[in-house]
Amino acid sequence: MSTSIASGAARRFFTSVATIALTAITAGQANATEELNALVWCDHTDPALIEPFEKANDVKVNLKEYEGTGAGISILEQSQPGDWDVMVIDAVDVHRLIDMDVLGEMPASALPNADLFPELVMEANNGKDGKTYAVTEKFGYNTISYDKTKVDPKDMEDLSVIWSDKYKGRIALYDYYLPMIGLVQLGLGKKTADLSDADMPAIEEKLSAMKAASKQVSDVVSSQTALATGEVDILVGGGEWITASLAKDKPNLDWTVPKQGAVRWAQSISVMKESKNPELALKFVQYILSPEGQARLATSSCYWGMPTNQKAGDHLDAEQKKALRWDDQAGYLKNTQLYPIPTAELDKKMQDAWTNMMQQ
Amino acid sequence: MTTITLEDKERRRAWGFVAPALLWTLAFFVVPFLYMAALSLWSRQGRDIVHVWNFDNYLRFFSENALLRGLTNSLEITLTVTILSVLLAYPLAWIIAERVPKRLQRMALILAILPFWTSYVVRSYSWLLVLSKGGVINQALMGIGLITEPLEIASNRTATVIGFVHFFVMLLTLTIYSNLVQLSPNYRRAAADLGANAFQTFWHVILPLTLPGIMTGAFLTFVLCIGDYITPQILGGNNELVLPQIIMLQIGRRADFPMAAALSIILMLAVTAAYVLCARWLRIERA
Numbered sequence: 001m002s003t004s005i006a007s008g009a010a011r012r013f014f015t016s017v018a019t020i021a022l023t024a025i026t027a028g029q030a031n032a033t034e035e036l037n038a039l040v041w042c043d044h045t046d047p048a049l050i051e052p053f054e055k056a057n058d059v060k061v062n063l064k065e066y067e068g069t070g071a072g073i074s075i076l077e078q079s080q081p082g083d084w085d086v087m088v089i090d091a092v093d094v095h096r097l098i099d100m101d102v103l104g105e106m107p108a109s110a111l112p113n114a115d116l117f118p119e120l121v122m123e124a125n126n127g128k129d130g131k132t133y134a135v136t137e138k139f140g141y142n143t144i145s146y147d148k149t150k151v152d153p154k155d156m157e158d159l160s161v162i163w164s165d166k167y168k169g170r171i172a173l174y175d176y177y178l179p180m181i182g183l184v185q186l187g188l189g190k191k192t193a194d195l196s197d198a199d200m201p202a203i204e205e206k207l208s209a210m211k212a213a214s215k216q217v218s219d220v221v222s223s224q225t226a227l228a229t230g231e232v233d234i235l236v237g238g239g240e241w242i243t244a245s246l247a248k249d250k251p252n253l254d255w256t257v258p259k260q261g262a263v264r265w266a267q268s269i270s271v272m273k274e275s276k277n278p279e280l281a282l283k284f285v286q287y288i289l290s291p292e293g294q295a296r297l298a299t300s301s302c303y304w305g306m307p308t309n310q311k312a313g314d315h316l317d318a319e320q321k322k323a324l325r326w327d328d329q330a331g332y333l334k335n336t337q338l339y340p341i342p343t344a345e346l347d348k349k350m351q352d353a354w355t356n357m358m359q360q
Numbered sequence: 361m362t363t364i365t366l367e368d369k370e371r372r373r374a375w376g377f378v379a380p381a382l383l384w385t386l387a388f389f390v391v392p393f394l395y396m397a398a399l400s401l402w403s404r405q406g407r408d409i410v411h412v413w414n415f416d417n418y419l420r421f422f423s424e425n426a427l428l429r430g431l432t433n434s435l436e437i438t439l440t441v442t443i444l445s446v447l448l449a450y451p452l453a454w455i456i457a458e459r460v461p462k463r464l465q466r467m468a469l470i471l472a473i474l475p476f477w478t479s480y481v482v483r484s485y486s487w488l489l490v491l492s493k494g495g496v497i498n499q500a501l502m503g504i505g506l507i508t509e510p511l512e513i514a515s516n517r518t519a520t521v522i523g524f525v526h527f528f529v530m531l532l533t534l535t536i537y538s539n540l541v542q543l544s545p546n547y548r549r550a551a552a553d554l555g556a557n558a559f560q561t562f563w564h565v566i567l568p569l570t571l572p573g574i575m576t577g578a579f580l581t582f583v584l585c586i587g588d589y590i591t592p593q594i595l596g597g598n599n600e601l602v603l604p605q606i607i608m609l610q611i612g613r614r615a616d617f618p619m620a621a622a623l624s625i626i627l628m629l630a631v632t633a634a635y636v637l638c639a640r641w642l643r644i645e646r647a
Binding site for chain 1: 406427429488493515593600
């Protein structure tokens with residue numbers, strides 16, 4: 001059973017800008033005949049993604065943005081059944097919602113599973129007892145981002161660089177314990193899926209070494225700022241979602257999947273069990289998973305990430321594909337692993353280890 | 361037959377005026393506070409909140425170094441910011457009140473509070489750009505040859521303190537200025553008549569009389585600073601967590617509302633202690 005209390009990534013760290021965007025989105029659709037309430041991450045608040053669906057279906061999509069699985073679940077606990085039609089959540093946390101019995105089953109035939117990257121269908125994560133409750137809509141990698149004009153790109157191919165002294169004081173650590181501890185586990189030559197209590201002492205030792213070598217531990221905005229201003233030259237835990245949107249202005253920024261591998265993040269979308277309009281909700285999911293919707297979601301103004309639908313490539317231009325490393329995905333998918341999915345007890349230990357590291 | 365006296369009428373009328381404020385306080389402070397206090401005595405186990413009263417959250421706070429450090433970091437940063445802000449704000453307020461011509465004082469105050477017009481988050485990120493390795497300060501110092509390597513002034517406590525002080529100097533300037541302009545010039549004349557020089561007049565007359573303004577501003581600075589997590593988050597580089605950041609971690613990552621409530625109560629106790637000290641000191645000074 002998945003009982004991790006995983007937080008949403010700080011890539012979903014948002015300022016009031018998103019709220020303003022949300023207001024703008026909803027204000028423009030005041031006369032729509034139907035409404036859909038969606039609990040989402042910030043990338044879904046991009047008008048470029050939502051407006052085409054609203055216009056095509058004469059619907060007003062009310063978006064509530066949240067950060068962190070804990071916060072999302074709290075919102076659900078404080079809501080009435082039927083308040084929400086659609087929800088976006090970390091793929092590794094879908095089972096927490098299934099266990100809460102809040103997700104509706106989606107007919108597999110209504111989903112474009114055949115068009116998705118096979119590694120992203122993730123039946124075990126998105127379903128239970130042969131039933132589908134969610135579908136992966138976007139993914140990417142928590143890996144190493146760097147300024148290729150200031151570091152040796154060859155050094156970035158080895159994960160042990162994150163706790164070595166070679167770039168001491170020039171490293172930022174991405175502030176999300178799950179992928180970061182997953183990266184350490186990979187750096188120790190182990191699989192994220194095997195992470196257990198027994199691994200924690202070695203992981204804590206490496207976390208301590210990482211902190212000693214780092215300049216800061218930061219969320220997505222601060223990480224981007226630090227890389228862009230040259231405050232740091234390496235971001236451990238960053239990837240295309242950090243550098244892709246900066247690609248035009250900062251071509252010196254790059255990212256790589258080291259030889260030991262990297263951690264793959266994925267987010268899923270679901271229809272709520274008590275949705276007042278399940279057909280429209282499913283339609284929204286289908287739109288998000290359509291090649292056009294996927295291309296818009298992948299290049300959302302909030303953060304970029306790889307679309308799960310392989311046909312989305314037809315709707316991305318050459319520059320976007322280059323930033324997303326579209327052609328390298330086969331190799332990356334082979335050399336990356338999902339976030340660790342700890343038990344509640346192990347999750348607490350991981351969070352404590354991360355907090356201790358920050359206070360070091 | 362009951363006789364309604366004039367006094368009863370007045371009392372009822374007074375209650376009529378006070379009742380809305382009391383109800384407001386009851387609904388939006390007392391009740392939520394009591395709920396938070398109760399919540400802090402429960403615990404989160406797995407996905408459920410267990411409604412068994414105990415002091416586990418408080419015991420955990422005092423037994424885990426990372427959590428306790430949150431409070432000590434908060435207090436250290438807050439006290440540093442408060443002291444620096446007072447030291448910088450007093451001369452500024454004094455210059456505006458005493459040296460700037462009356463007709464220009466309003467303009468000087470507007471200029472002083474201008475930074476308030478910018479979003480708090482934007483201002484913090486701006487400071488990050490100013491203080492970073494490639495920022496204005498390092499570029500200028502390197503440009504004039506004072507340093508050869510950029511100074512490490514971003515993503516640490518120094519940056520957090522600078523960001524806070526920039527914000528709170530303005531607040532303190534206003535409270536001290538309002539106190540200074542209310543002082544009668546007769547105090548200075550009397551001190552001079554009694555043979556006091558400028559420093560003695562300031563030290564023995566002006567400063568004690570402006571203490572209420574200083575203490576009010578200092579208390580506001582303390583409360584706002586100790587409860588803030590945005591500036592340490594952006595400018596501190598998460599290299600040391602303050603208590604509000606740890607509260608946010610409990611809510612955002614663990615959904616551990618009981619622990620977050622316990623930490624919030626501890627934060628409130630720190631603020632209450634500051635208020636009591638402040639009020640007590642002012643009473644002593646007046647006596």
